[in-house]
Amino acid sequence: MDDTILKIRGLKTQFFTSKGVVPAVDGVDVTVRAGEAVGLVGESGCGKSMTAMSVMQLLQHPGRVVEGEIWLKDRNLLELTKREMCDVRGNEISMIFQEPMTSLNPVFTIGKQVMEAVRQHQDVSKAEAKKIAIDIFRRIGIPEPEKRFYSYPHQLSGGLRQRVMIGMAMVCNPSLMICDEPTTALDVTIEAQILYLIKEMQKEKGTAVVMITHNLGVVAESCDYVYVMYAGKIMEEASVFEIFENPTHPYTFGLLNSIPKTTEVKDHLFTIRGLVPNLLSLPKGCRFCTRCDKAMQICTEYEPDLYDIGGGHKVRCFLANKEVMESGK
Amino acid sequence: MENKVLVETIALTKEFPTKSGSFGKNRATVHAVTDVNLKLYEGETLGVVGESGCGKSTLGRLMIRLLDPTRGQVFFEGKDLGKMGVEELRAQRKQMQMVFQDPYASLNPRLRVRDLIAEPLITHKVNKTSKEDTDRVEDLMRKCGIRPEFMYRYPHQFSGGQRQRVSIARALALNPKLIICDEPVSALDVSIQSQILNLLGDLQQDLGLTYVFISHDLSVVRYLSDRVCVMFLGKVCELGITRDIYANPLHPYTKFLLEAVPIPDPKYRKDQKDMLTGEIPSPVNPPSGCHFRTRCPYATERCAKEAPVLREVEPGREVACHLFD
Numbered sequence: 001m002d003d004t005i006l007k008i009r010g011l012k013t014q015f016f017t018s019k020g021v022v023p024a025v026d027g028v029d030v031t032v033r034a035g036e037a038v039g040l041v042g043e044s045g046c047g048k049s050m051t052a053m054s055v056m057q058l059l060q061h062p063g064r065v066v067e068g069e070i071w072l073k074d075r076n077l078l079e080l081t082k083r084e085m086c087d088v089r090g091n092e093i094s095m096i097f098q099e100p101m102t103s104l105n106p107v108f109t110i111g112k113q114v115m116e117a118v119r120q121h122q123d124v125s126k127a128e129a130k131k132i133a134i135d136i137f138r139r140i141g142i143p144e145p146e147k148r149f150y151s152y153p154h155q156l157s158g159g160l161r162q163r164v165m166i167g168m169a170m171v172c173n174p175s176l177m178i179c180d181e182p183t184t185a186l187d188v189t190i191e192a193q194i195l196y197l198i199k200e201m202q203k204e205k206g207t208a209v210v211m212i213t214h215n216l217g218v219v220a221e222s223c224d225y226v227y228v229m230y231a232g233k234i235m236e237e238a239s240v241f242e243i244f245e246n247p248t249h250p251y252t253f254g255l256l257n258s259i260p261k262t263t264e265v266k267d268h269l270f271t272i273r274g275l276v277p278n279l280l281s282l283p284k285g286c287r288f289c290t291r292c293d294k295a296m297q298i299c300t301e302y303e304p305d306l307y308d309i310g311g312g313h314k315v316r317c318f319l320a321n322k323e324v325m326e327s328g329k
Numbered sequence: 330m331e332n333k334v335l336v337e338t339i340a341l342t343k344e345f346p347t348k349s350g351s352f353g354k355n356r357a358t359v360h361a362v363t364d365v366n367l368k369l370y371e372g373e374t375l376g377v378v379g380e381s382g383c384g385k386s387t388l389g390r391l392m393i394r395l396l397d398p399t400r401g402q403v404f405f406e407g408k409d410l411g412k413m414g415v416e417e418l419r420a421q422r423k424q425m426q427m428v429f430q431d432p433y434a435s436l437n438p439r440l441r442v443r444d445l446i447a448e449p450l451i452t453h454k455v456n457k458t459s460k461e462d463t464d465r466v467e468d469l470m471r472k473c474g475i476r477p478e479f480m481y482r483y484p485h486q487f488s489g490g491q492r493q494r495v496s497i498a499r500a501l502a503l504n505p506k507l508i509i510c511d512e513p514v515s516a517l518d519v520s521i522q523s524q525i526l527n528l529l530g531d532l533q534q535d536l537g538l539t540y541v542f543i544s545h546d547l548s549v550v551r552y553l554s555d556r557v558c559v560m561f562l563g564k565v566c567e568l569g570i571t572r573d574i575y576a577n578p579l580h581p582y583t584k585f586l587l588e589a590v591p592i593p594d595p596k597y598r599k600d601q602k603d604m605l606t607g608e609i610p611s612p613v614n615p616p617s618g619c620h621f622r623t624r625c626p627y628a629t630e631r632c633a634k635e636a637p638v639l640r641e642v643e644p645g646r647e648v649a650c651h652l653f654d
Contacts, residue, residue, distance in 0.1 A: 043518040157608050187380035187545065189605045192589035196604065214519060217548075217591030221598055240595045258523035260552035262575055262590050263597070268530070269523040269552065275488050276518070 004073075005176050005208045006032040006055070006093075011068035013047075013054045022279045024050040024063065026232035029306075030210075032176065037202060037209040039223035039240070041216065041255075043276055047232040048212045052178045056095055057085050072176070091121040094169035098181040100161035104153040110164045111137075111149030114171060121172045136167040140197060159190035163197065170201050177202075178210045183218065195222055216259060220244060228252045231277055231287045234306060238313040248315045250292045286317070294319060332370040334407075335507060335539050336392055341365040341401035343387050347613065357613045361387040363563040364401070366639065371506070374533065374540040376554030376571065378547055378586070382612055384563040385543045389509045392541060393425040394418065405507075423453055426500035430512035432492035436484040442495055443480040446470070449502045469498040472535075474528060490521035497528065501536070509541045514549060526552060547590050551575055559583045562612055562620040565639055569646035579648045582621050619651070627652060 013025035025047040032038045040048040053059050055070055057077065070077040072092060077085065089095075097103040105113060114133040118124060124132070130149070137145035140163045153161055162182065169177055179198060183191040199222060202209050211223055219226055219240065226243045228236045228251065236249040247253040257270035274291040277283060283290045289299040298318055307320045318324045345359040362384040369375055369392075377385045390396040392403055394410045403410045405421060413421060426449075429435040436445055446469055447462045449455075456462050467477040473494045484492055493513060500508050510529065514522040530553060532538060544550050550557060550571075557574050559567040559582065567580040578584045585605045592598075607624050610616055618636050622628040631651050639649040 043520060159608060187609070188547070188589040189380065189585060190608070191591070192602055192604050193606075195591070196602070215591065216519070216593040220593045220595045221591045244593070244595050255519055256593065258520055259593055260523075260526065260548045261593060262548045262551050262587060263592060263594075265572065266552065269527055271523045271527060272520040273524075275490070275521070 003034040004031060004071075005034050006030070006210070007069075007071040008051070008055070009069045009071070011051065011054055011070065012066045013050050013059065013063060014066050016062040016064065020280050023232050023282075024279065025054060027068075028229075028232075028234055030227060030234075032208045032210060034175070034208055035202070035206045036225060037199075037211060037223045039219040039226040040210060040212045040229060041214065041219055041226060042229035043214060045231075045276055045279065046229040048229050049180055051229075052095065052180055052210065052212055055178065056089060056093065058089075058095075087121070090117055090169075090174075091172045092174050093176045093178065094172070094174045095178045095180065096162070096165050096169050096182050098184050100158060100165050100185070101153060103165060104161060106153055109150050109152055110156070111151075114164070114168050117168050117171055132171065133167075136171045137164075140164075140167045140170070140201075141193075142167070158186055159193065162186060162190075162194050166194070166197060166201065170205065170207070173205055174207060176208045176210065178212070180212045181214070182211075184213070184215070191218075198222065216256065228255070231279060231282060233287065233316065234314075235288065235316045236314065237306075238311075242311065242313050246313070248309065248313070248320055249288075249317045250294050250319075251288050298324060332372065334368050335371045335405070336367075336369040337404045338365055338367045338392065339402045339404070341367075341388070341391055341403060342399050343384075343391055343396060344399045359612050360563050360615055361612060362391060362398075365565055367558065367565070367568070369507075369539060369541065371539055372533075372537055373555045374542055374553055376550035376557040377541060377543045377560060378545065378550050378557060379560035380545060380586075380609055382562070382609060383560040384612070385545075385560050386511050388560070389427070389511050389541055389543050393422070393427065393507070393509055395427070419453075423449075423503040424505050425507040425509070426503065426505040427509045427511065428493070428496050428500050428513045430515055432489055432496055432516065433484075435496055436492055438484055441481050441483055442470075442475075442487075445484070445495060446499045446502055449499060453503060455503065465502065466498075469501055472501070472532070473498040474524075488521075489517050490524060493517065493525055494528065497525075497532070501532070504536075505538070507539045507541070509543070511543045512545070513542075515544065515546065522549070529553065547587060559586065562610060562615050564620055564649065565647075566621065566649050567647070568639065573646060579642065579646065579653065580650050581625050581627055581652070619649075 008028060008030040011025055011028045015022040015024055028051055042048045054065050065078060111133055115129040118129040118132050134145045134149055137148060142148050142163055183194050213219060223240050226240050227234050230251050236252045247256050254272040258272060260269060272291055285300040285302055286304055289295040304316050304318045306314045306316045308314050309320050341362060342364055343362040345361055347357050347359055349355045365388060379385045391398050443466050446466045450462050450465060470477045475491060475494050514525050542553050554571045557571045558565055561582050567583045578587050588603050605624050610623055616623050618634050619632040622632040637649045637651050639647045642648050642653045
């Protein structure tokens with residue numbers, strides 16, 4: 001049985017700025033299965049958030065999806081009307097953002113905001129919606145939910161606000177929840193609580209999760225499958241164990257080795273030299289070649305494809321292509 | 330330790346008055362830092378960790394008297410910073426510099442990089458001619474890994490990592506002994522973060538600097554620090570050698586804090602973590618006795634009545650908890 005929830009194929013999202021066309025997402029394929037947690041990892045500007053925004057169709061001007069397909073179960077989201085998309089958002093796919101203060105409306109109580117999400121998608125009376133909202137508050141661990149129902153966002157701490165966001169995202173039992181850096185603004189002890197809550201909700205309701213983050217620790221703890229993005233393209237994808245055990249792309253390898261860990265001491269950290277390239281003037285060939293220690297002649301001329309190296313592990317690097325390596329270019 | 334003490338704080342306390350309500354009639358006090366006694370040795374890196382609002386940045390600023398303490402004293406090489414006059418303090422400031430978190434906010438957007446780095450040199454009238462200043466700036470830029478050709482560029486022409494290099498070059502301009510780094514890599518991407526951490530490490534070795542490294546990121550602190558000071562709600566709860574604290578945290582808060590850090594290796598994944606429940610109490614109205622007791626699973630009646638003092642429980646390790654009396 002096909003249990004694919006989300007299937008992104010050849011997605012290209014571009015920003016038409018006065019300085020030129022910025023290819024923020026440049027041909028991305030992502031597959032998410034039911035109940036699975038998928039990580040999209042990368043540094044700022046790699047296109048991970050823009051992939052999510054393209055799925056939600058919340059791209060701001062001058063951004064636009066120019067090519068590709070986004071399948072939610074059996075519907076291509078890019079072919080839906082605005083109205084139909086409104087029914088999908090919050091109901092079938094929901095999203096949690098990094099900064100819970102700016103994503104909640106400061107002039108309405110949190111209860112009212114969650115009720116609105118319920119009444120938008122379900123045909124229930126106000127009283128029923130209120131009951132549903134209080135139930136979800138209790139479920140996500142908000143103390144005194146009946147009282148907190150009447151609180152305004154500014155009266156809550158960052159951790160509680162993020163809980164409210166998760167509650168609002170889960171209230172309609174979506175089949176997919178996209179979390180865009182959900183814990184970046186939070187302290188570590190609160191981060192652990194929120195990650196645990198997301199995992200619990202996922203288990204309880206069988207929701208698939210897309211976790212967008214730059215924190216490899218968060219990925220290691222909460223994802224099943226990982227996509228590593230760099231400058232708008234997927235550089236490597238594999239199961240979480242495979243990617244941490246056997247990082248094959250030089251970028252993934254560098255990323256994993258450049259982070260200090262609490263579990264070990266090193267004299268020197270591994271560094272990836274140089275800077276993230278400007279998307280307006282990407283290097284010719286492989287977009288990582290200017291920073292890569294293993295770059296070869298061919299890397300500066302041709303762009304590598306995503307090669308399958310077995311076991312569901314794919315790498316966009318000529319080093320993983322036998323034919324290229326054997327021809328000795 | 331036989332090393333020379335560079336900075337010593339004695340019962341250092343900082344309270345901020347706040348006003349709220351109409352015409353500010355509701356007055357309250359934020360207890361940012363309470364009774365901190367610390368010794369900072371020459372050439373070491375002291376990591377200060379804790380969650381937001383625990384007073385770690387305030388402590389850093391008090392140490393170089395960017396803030397005046399409410400009570401308590403700070404001694405820099407044996408001299409009381411609180412008793413210094415304006416001129417004397419300014420001269421002393423050559424020895425102590427700061428690198429801030431946000432390289433976008435801490436560099437004046439209207440100054441060129443050369444002038445940014447030369448500003449401390451000019452303020453302290455270090456060189457006679459501007460040519461000498463320029464030479465020194467060039468030297469500093471090279472040391473910090475910025476190409477000297479970029480001297481006449483503006484900050485907005487640089488990336489976050491390069492800007493942080495400029496901030497570090499500026500902090501080094503006067504050959505200080507002490508640099509307070511307040512979350513210097515929190516705003517940077519992973520691959521840039523490691524470049525800056527390596528730079529800070531190399532500079533310390535070359536120039537014999539002493540660092541106070543303030544961060545909420547426990548893995549970064551582990552990498553750079555010789556000793557770690559864990560703070561909770563304005564108080565130090567544990568202080569000791571980095572390796573020992575990470576291997577064997579004693580204070581319950583340190584334990585939970587370390588447990589909460591997500592480890593970038595799925596092999597260590599746990600289904601159930603020991604997690605702290607609840608939120609950080611408000612520093613306006615901290616709990617009586619031990620500040621941590623409302624979140625602590627081991628709290629007893631004694632913890633509500635009596636605040637634990639920081640005491641040495643084994644050589645080089647100090648803990649403030651009644652469990653270790």
